[in-house]
Amino acid sequence: MTPESGLPSEFELIARYFAPLSRGFPGAYGLLDDAAVISAAAGSELVVKTDAIVEGVDFLPDVPAELVARKALRVNLSDMAAKGATARAYLLDLLLPSSVTESWVASFAAGLARDQAEYGVHLIGGDTSSTAGPIVAAVSLFGEVPIGRILRRGAARAEDTIYVTGTIGDAALGLAASRGQLPGLDAAHATYLLDRHRLPQPRTALGPRLLGLATASIDISDGLIADLRHLCEVSGLSAIVQARSVALSAAARAVIADQPRHLLTAITGGDDYEILFTAPPGLESRIAELSRSSQIPITAIGQVTATAPQERPQVTVLDEHGRALAIVAEGWTHFGRRPRIETTAY
Numbered sequence: 062m063t064p065e066s067g068l069p070s071e072f073e074l075i076a077r078y079f080a081p082l083s084r085g086f087p088g089a090y091g092l093l094d095d096a097a098v099i100s101a102a103a104g105s106e107l108v109v110k111t112d113a114i115v116e117g118v119d120f121l122p123d124v125p126a127e128l129v130a131r132k133a134l135r136v137n138l139s140d141m142a143a144k145g146a147t148a149r150a151y152l153l154d155l156l157l158p159s160s161v162t163e164s165w166v167a168s169f170a171a172g173l174a175r176d177q178a179e180y181g182v183h184l185i186g187g188d189t190s191s192t193a194g195p196i197v198a199a200v201s202l203f204g205e206v207p208i209g210r211i212l213r214r215g216a217a218r219a220e221d222t223i224y225v226t227g228t229i230g231d232a233a234l235g236l237a238a239s240r241g242q243l244p245g246l247d248a249a250h251a252t253y254l255l256d257r258h259r260l261p262q263p264r265t266a267l268g269p270r271l272l273g274l275a276t277a278s279i280d281i282s283d284g285l286i287a288d289l290r291h292l293c294e295v296s297g298l299s300a301i302v303q304a305r306s307v308a309l310s311a312a313a314r315a316v317i318a319d320q321p322r323h324l325l326t327a328i329t330g331g332d333d334y335e336i337l338f339t340a341p342p343g344l345e346s347r348i349a350e351l352s353r354s355s356q357i358p359i360t361a362i363g364q365v366t367a368t369a370p371q372e373r374p375q376v377t378v379l380d381e382h383g384r385a386l387a388i389v390a391e392g393w394t395h396f397g398r399r400p401r402i403e404t405t406a407y
């Protein structure tokens with residue numbers, strides 16, 4: 062750290078707060094070496110993923126450190142789950158401005174400890190540095206999957222059914238509520254939606270069980286429609302979504318009953334951290350059974366279709382009258398135009 066910072070030295074921080082999180086993973090060498098060792102079990106291969114979360118972009122500056130840590134880990138766990146992989150270990154790159162206190166780091170580490178216990182992963186290394194900018198927490202996650210079985214975005218087939226886990230749009234509506242854009246919303250509903258924004262629930266119990274069922278899979282982080290488009294583009298296919306089939310929480314339904322245009326907030330907003338996957342017709346009862354035994358809702362929302370010759374893959378969302386909704390901005394993007402939602406149907 063810089064000498065002006067009120068924090069102990071990086072070595073003290075590592076020894077005090079991070080080394081304990083490596084216990085139980087021999088290849089981490091107690092965070093006392095330059096690098097760590099990790100291998101996949103026989104018959105499996107490593108799956109790797111990194112995602113950084115940035116203060117002011119991915120989390121609001123007043124969010125408690127414990128929640129920042131857990132979100133940093135969980136957004137990566139969500140990607141791992143969508144690939145059918147099981148997470149094992151992670152690296153943490155932490156960039157801290159001088160305004161950060163030791164109690165912030167202690168709370169951050171406590172958040173990691175809590176989620177390590179919940180998800181069965183260990184911290185095996187990283188980097189700690191100072192910055193003149195906002196807090197950045199970058200997690201690189203390592204998981205494993207049976208060799209050659211990783212669930213890809215690009216393997217959807219025409220006629221596949223499109224499924225989503227959980228409910229869609231809660232986090233985006235939670236963010237709208239926190240900005241005062243949903244006046245009149247019941248307090249319990251507002252709390253539910255905001256919690257969905259602050260702390261994603263990655264579908265780690267489900268992801269590996271999609272192997273052998275799903276053809277293609279993606280985690281929904283940019284928004285349902287944007288991520289479905291990502292899957293379609295790599296698969297070279299199009300999709301039709303029935304808006305009325307999209308699974309919504311009671312809180313989201315209450316918002317939309319009051320202001321129908323927020324259906325578009327729900328299906329284009331980001332931060333769901335649910336899994337969108339495709340599967341061929343005929344697997345409905347196995348998927349229903351998976352939903353029952355994992356206690357995770359899985360809902361069919363539409364169908365993959367062939368793309369017309371000479372056309373780019375299209376994602377069409379139909380309302381209850383079978384009319385296509387016009388969606389200008391399909392989801393979150395970091396650079397370029399800010400997300401903007403316009404529709405002719407509402």
Ligand code: ADP
Pocket residue numbers: 075079092093094095096152153154155184185186187188189
């Ligand atoms: P180097 O001098 O080689 O860059 P460091 O002094 O940065 O190594 O780190 C020493 C050890 O502590 C390494 O094992 C590194 O992986 C680990 N480490 C540093 N920062 C973190 C962190 N934020 N989380 C977990 N491990 C860390």
Ligand code: MG
Pocket residue numbers: 094095
């Ligand atoms: Mg070194």
